């Protein structure tokens with residue numbers, strides 16, 4: 039019998055344990071799943087931030103840690119985590135992110151706010167938005183999520199450029215990398231989508247200097263991570279009119295405190311880290327498949343590169 043610990047906030051137990059149980063059964067695994075460490079030995083840890091476990095040396099003998107989150111910045115630098123770490127790549131998570139990003143890009147592209155908030159009996163001679171083929175969108179991060187979003191936006195005819203650490207090829211998307219690539223991606227981005235992981239190389243990537251290189255009135259959609267952008271520089275760029283709008287789903291501190299200036303700032307939409315959730319019904323099978331692989335001595339899927347930090 040395999041023993042696994044679900045090291046996650048308590049609310050995960052009712053949501054995840056039935057899906058994990060059926061996924062283990064479907065994978066032909068006999069697994070005893072525990073909701074909290076009881077001092078016994080475990081073969082695997084299934085992890086989400088916010089649970090009681092932070093010192094992995096208290097669970098010796100664990101063969102691998104499977105993160106239920108795609109972003110692993112809260113755990114990747116943990117010095118007690120010496121075992122292999124995988125992150126979540128889940129079809130439901132990808133679909134959800136494509137829907138969030140295309141929805142918010144279309145909102146800014148079509149200028150929907152002017153009409154949603156302008157129902158006052160005035161027939162305005164509004165500017166007709168250009169076709170998507172004439173709208174330049176840049177997507178920073180072309181991984182599982184950014185790549186799928188860039189492809190979906192290109193399929194809607196947007197003029198899409200993407201940027202990643204290593205050179206890439208994606209149908210319908212001009213792919214860039216390196217410092218020059220970033221400069222080019224920013225300079226043309228009427229709408230900028232951030233789907234980078236948070237690492238030492240990406241923290242504050244969008245500082246005041248880089249924000250100033252975006253076209254006037256550009257909109258930002260950030261479902262990546264809050265610290266990718268310098269908050270104060272973003273607020274200043276919005277206040278001066280250099281930027282048009284920022285849709286922010288992720289923050290340095292979550293929940294975003296009620297007194298944070300983002301709540302009241304003109305041109306900011308705050309969404310409460312809901313761009314895309316890991317869906318237990320699909321993601322449980324990803325965990326089970328990785329556990330099956332580990333038991334069979336096969337390579338794990340979605341291993342985190344500890345030196346790159348994602």
Ligand SMILES: NC(=O)c1ccc[n+]([C@@H]2O[C@H](COP(=O)([O-])OP(=O)(O)OC[C@H]3O[C@@H](n4cnc5c(N)ncnc54)[C@H](OP(=O)(O)O)[C@@H]3O)[C@@H](O)[C@H]2O)c1
Nearest residue numbers: 108109179180181182183202203204235239261262313314
């Ligand atoms: N808001 C939400 O609800 C939500 C939900 C899930 C995930 N997320 C966030 O989305 C992020 C992306 O997830 P994912 O599954 O798409 O990750 P991923 O598959 O690891 O992709 C990350 C992408 O970022 C690129 N990248 C990393 N460091 C870079 C750097 N220094 N310079 C340029 N490009 C860099 C990678 O380049 P390479 O292709 O060269 O490796 C890759 O294209 C997660 O880390 C998490 O923060 C948010």
